[in-house]
Amino acid sequence: MTANIFVIGLDADNARVLERLPDAENHTFHGLLTPDELQHGDIDIADLLDKAEQVLDAFDGPVDAIVTFWDFPAATLVPLLCELHGLPHVPLEAILKCEHKYWSRLEQRAVIDEMPHFGVVDLDDAEPRLPEDVSFPAWLKPVKSFSSELAFRVADEEEFSGAVAEIRAGVGRVGDPFEEVLGKVALPREIAEVGGAACLAEDALHGVQAAVEGYAYQGKVTVYAALDSVDYPESSSFLRHQYPSQLPEEVGQRMKDVARRVMERIGFDNGTFSVEFFCDPQSGQVCLLEINPRHSQSHAELFELVDGMANHDVMVRLGLGQPPRHRLGAGPYQIAGRWYLRRFSGDAVVKRVPTAEEISALEEKVEGVRISVSPAEGHWLSELPEQDSYSFELAQLIIGARTENEMEEKYRTCVDELHFEFGDAA
Incomplete structure (x- = not known):
């Protein structure tokens, strides 16, 4: 029997990743609410629940899992909907203890000192x-x-x-x-x-940023991966996320231990999570920045390139009530990164973006690279959704390589050939 898995906030990129999972032929993935419905404009929880329930009630077949890789409101909709359909899920209270930054800090303080x-x-x-x-x-x-x-x-x-x-x-x-x-x-x-x-x-925390990913299943918390988040120089905006972490092993183990203690305290179960840190590579000290009650969809292709399987697989198996699996190092590359090309010099109208033909030629020229452009011609950069307070995202580049230096060289080659133009008026 094919399992029907409803994914809250499913988009085209993540649908392609899901279809490449090892057991994809045994699953049918259905979108439930769009990213636009979840993240843009006013957020009406009752309306979103009603829309989702209408889709689920009208579905001609069993609903075998409801999952998501997005934060609020998606992460909180999952337990509410799963409860109605008798499906495995993270307790809503545990989700909220992660999502509410102040509540999260109070819970963390009960079991760790590694926090601001x-x-x-x-x-x-x-x-x-x-x-x-x-x-x-x-x-x-x-x-x-x-x-x-x-x-x-x-x-x-x-x-x-x-x-x-x-x-x-x-x-x-x-x-x-x-x-x-x-x-x-x-x-x-x-x-x-x-x-x-x-x-x-x-x-304000200091050091380099990193994160761990893990899951809880039947009361046991497992942390299985560590990644680095590298900022632009003299900025708090991300330049790239890379997997696996290049920090000393003892730093990675310390992050995993802190994350495990906190997630056990919160009562997190039957779901994926990621925990962000600031680390001092010299002293080995770590400081917890933030807890996310879901794995990172932005890391999915990095796991795929290095391990041969996206982290979405853990989400899917937990949604079905099955034990997760991971196979480290089975992919074609030793390191992978998601890079962010940004503009820091203020708002502007986008006069030109790289064409589809230019991007295709560049991806063919630089092996192990996939490029997506964020803004559209004729639009203001400020119209882009979900930007940080200090920059505008122009493009994302997924890059696989044998070494960190090789990955950096591939990024520089691509940036030199990605041609954008900006102006003050449309």
Whole structure:
């Protein structure tokens, strides 16, 4: 029998990855809600649930799994829908303990020391201040947002005031529907008081960024991979994610141990997760940055290039109630990266992007490379969804190589031949 697997937020790129999984011939993947419905405009939780239920109820056949590789609202819709259909899923409360940045920090503090000082900034105060334990430089961010939206690194009171004003103006778009989902579980007093549209402040972390990926199955937490996140010089914007991590092995083991303890504390089960860190390669110290209650779909092709199988396979098997599997090092390359070509010099109209023919020729010329362009001609860069606060994404490049140096050389070759043009008016 073919298993019917409904994927919340399924897009064309991830559909192709899913169809390349080892057991794909035994699965039929169905999209359930589009990325646009989930992430753009107002987020109406009741409406999204109703739309999803209409699709599932009208389906002529068994619903064998409901899964996703997206954060809120998708990650919270999965347990709500799975509960209705009697399917394996992560408990909703565990999802929310990951998604709510302040609640997550409180849970982490109970079992680890590897974390920054943190506290809530009162957005309703006429003169908001940093929490007592937090000092400049600091990061301000909503307790729930998309990607790095409304996340600001502030060095002084002036930057703090500007960031607070922007967060105050925009926090409700995601925070208000997030609070609606929070209302579906019994909240501790500290979380009920701050709600879902609050602002978190944390000491700025230092070092290099990295992450681990893992899963929980039948009460056991397994962390099976470590990856690096490399920033642009003098910036907090990602230049690339690469797998496997090039950090010392003891640093990777420390990250895995911290992640395991935290996910056990949260009560995470029957699902995938990724945990982000800042690391000091010299001292070996690690500091937990953020927990995501899903594996990273942006890493899927990296696992495919190095291990011969995307991390989506773990999500699918858990959704079906099956034990996960992983086969390390079975792919054609020893290292792979997802690179981000960015513009830092402000908003502009896109006058020209690389043509499909140019991209195809470049992919043929540089072996192990796949390129996707983000903006469209005639549009403002500011119209791009889910951008960080400091840059605009022009293109993504998936690159497989034998060494990190070879991967960097392939990236530079591609960037030299990707021709964009910008202007001030359409």
